[in-house]
Amino acid sequence: MSKNDTTDVAIVGGGLNGAGLALALAREGLTVRVFDAAPVETRRDDAFDGRATAIAAGSRAMLRALGVWERVADDAQPISDILVSDGRVSDGASPLFLHFDHREVGDEPFGTLVENRHLRRALYDRVSEEDAITHVAPVRVERVAYTPGWATLHLEDGGTHGARLVVACDGRRSRIAQAAGVRYTGWDYGQAGIVCTVEHDRPHRGVAHEYFLPSGPFAILPLTGNRSSLVWTERTAIAETAMALDDARFEAEVARRFGAFLGAVRVTGPRWSYPVSLSLAHDYAKPRLALVGDAAHGVHPIAGQGLNLGFKDAAALAETLGDAVRRGEDIGDLNVLSRYERWRRFDNTAMALGMDTLNRLFSNDLAPLRLARDIGIAAVGRIGPLRRVFMRQAAGMTPGLPRVMQGSAR
Numbered sequence: 048m049s050k051n052d053t054t055d056v057a058i059v060g061g062g063l064n065g066a067g068l069a070l071a072l073a074r075e076g077l078t079v080r081v082f083d084a085a086p087v088e089t090r091r092d093d094a095f096d097g098r099a100t101a102i103a104a105g106s107r108a109m110l111r112a113l114g115v116w117e118r119v120a121d122d123a124q125p126i127s128d129i130l131v132s133d134g135r136v137s138d139g140a141s142p143l144f145l146h147f148d149h150r151e152v153g154d155e156p157f158g159t160l161v162e163n164r165h166l167r168r169a170l171y172d173r174v175s176e177e178d179a180i181t182h183v184a185p186v187r188v189e190r191v192a193y194t195p196g197w198a199t200l201h202l203e204d205g206g207t208h209g210a211r212l213v214v215a216c217d218g219r220r221s222r223i224a225q226a227a228g229v230r231y232t233g234w235d236y237g238q239a240g241i242v243c244t245v246e247h248d249r250p251h252r253g254v255a256h257e258y259f260l261p262s263g264p265f266a267i268l269p270l271t272g273n274r275s276s277l278v279w280t281e282r283t284a285i286a287e288t289a290m291a292l293d294d295a296r297f298e299a300e301v302a303r304r305f306g307a308f309l310g311a312v313r314v315t316g317p318r319w320s321y322p323v324s325l326s327l328a329h330d331y332a333k334p335r336l337a338l339v340g341d342a343a344h345g346v347h348p349i350a351g352q353g354l355n356l357g358f359k360d361a362a363a364l365a366e367t368l369g370d371a372v373r374r375g376e377d378i379g380d381l382n383v384l385s386r387y388e389r390w391r392r393f394d395n396t397a398m399a400l401g402m403d404t405l406n407r408l409f410s411n412d413l414a415p416l417r418l419a420r421d422i423g424i425a426a427v428g429r430i431g432p433l434r435r436v437f438m439r440q441a442a443g444m445t446p447g448l449p450r451v452m453q454g455s456a457r
């Protein structure tokens with residue numbers, strides 16, 4: 048194997064987490080090769096990913112340290128308030144139940160909405176500038192052979208690549224992780240998240256809305272200008288019907304759920320549909336293998352936390368490996384990788400199960416459950432400290448943040 052064919056770390060999957068991790072590892076002085084099965088041009092295209100991400104303060108600090116944030120800052124919309132209501136479409140205007148105001152917990156907004164297309168391009172631009180990173184695509188990693196001290200990736204084009212550590216960033220129920228013996232727990236929610244962008248006549252003033260409708264949450268997330276990103280979670284069969292509607296009827300369905308508070312709404316551009324499932328890896332580490340992002344935990348998008356958790360994984364793994372190198376340890380050693388697993392698994396599992404409970408509680412119309420959740424919502428609304436706990440979670444202000452996430456987010 049020539050020197051060119053080896054790096055400290057090989058990342059399988061160049062999605063948002065794979066690219067973010069590559070930059071975080073390069074910052075720790077490690078050499079990295081990222082492999083992705085899809086061409087870079089396809090993944091850079093506007094049509095590839097219609098979602099927008101609510102970037103929490105810690106993720107923002109990390110992106111700033113990695114030289115990514117300045118490239119998306121002009122396209123970023125801070126969220127100042129979150130309004131949550133237990134609404135039903137048939138109710139017309141939903142009663143307001145909860146109001147989260149960011150000033151109750153500090154100066155920072157809850158999060159900052161950035162369209163994934165901007166984030167993805169900024170990450171790939173930064174990756175291409177780093178001498179320590181090579182981004183190889185399109186090529187699928189077929190399998191990995193693990194030997195003491197080394198891992199060899201076998202590529203679909205017949206090539207090979209050697210690394211001291213392989214990181215699976217290949218998405219939910221990672222094939223690379225499963226081939227190494229990692230098992231998953233999880234289930235399908237029988238829901239899909241329809242995503243599109245809308246323009247509206249009135250300004251949103253930085254307010255995010257979440258309506259809990261019986262078939263799933265309906266989120267209106269403020270983007271720059273008079274635009275919002277919609278995440279409309281529906282039962283799969285209804286989502287398929289909605290996706291098949293012509294533009295005028297789809298827009299009418301969206302407008303009906305939106306209500307009138309932002310004036311007339313127009314759907315701009317295409318619509319996307321993402322299946323919604325839960326998948327939790329039993330292990331985040333095996334000898335010479337670590338799992339990061341959706342490969343480790345695929346969560347319900349109800350609170351917009353999936354990518355933020357993945358960025359925390361990336362920052363924690365990079366810090367763990369950087370410290371290991373400074374101590375003269377082998378970065379593929381299970382003792383080193385177990386430190387990363389201990390750091391991240393509890394937080395991710397707790398968040399995944401929290402999202403699961405929220406979805407179960409709200410995505411139905413059973414009278415006793417409606418009563419229970421309305422009492423719960425009213426309690427959160429009235430009890431200041433409880434409300435502030437929720438707000439800190441939403442803003443990512445949790446203990447145990449990796450160092451790179453503790454810097455200034457501004």
Ligand SMILES: Cc1cc2nc3c(=O)[nH]c(=O)nc-3n(C[C@H](O)[C@H](O)[C@H](O)COP(=O)(O)OP(=O)(O)OC[C@H]3O[C@@H](n4cnc5c(N)ncnc54)[C@H](O)[C@@H]3O)c2cc1C
Pocket residue numbers: 059060061062063064065082083084085098099100101102186187188189216217218219222240241242278321322339340341342348350351352353354355356357
């Ligand atoms: C509707 C919706 C809304 C969301 N909103 C938010 C939000 O507001 N905030 C938030 O934090 N999160 C949000 N999320 C979650 C977030 O989008 C995901 O957690 C994140 O995109 C996962 O990124 P990833 O890089 O881990 O995986 P993926 O995006 O799945 O990337 C995996 C990559 O691996 C590549 N790959 C797979 N197998 C191989 C192989 N064998 N060889 C080479 N390459 C391979 C694929 O081509 C792909 O590019 C949302 C999710 C959904 C569905």
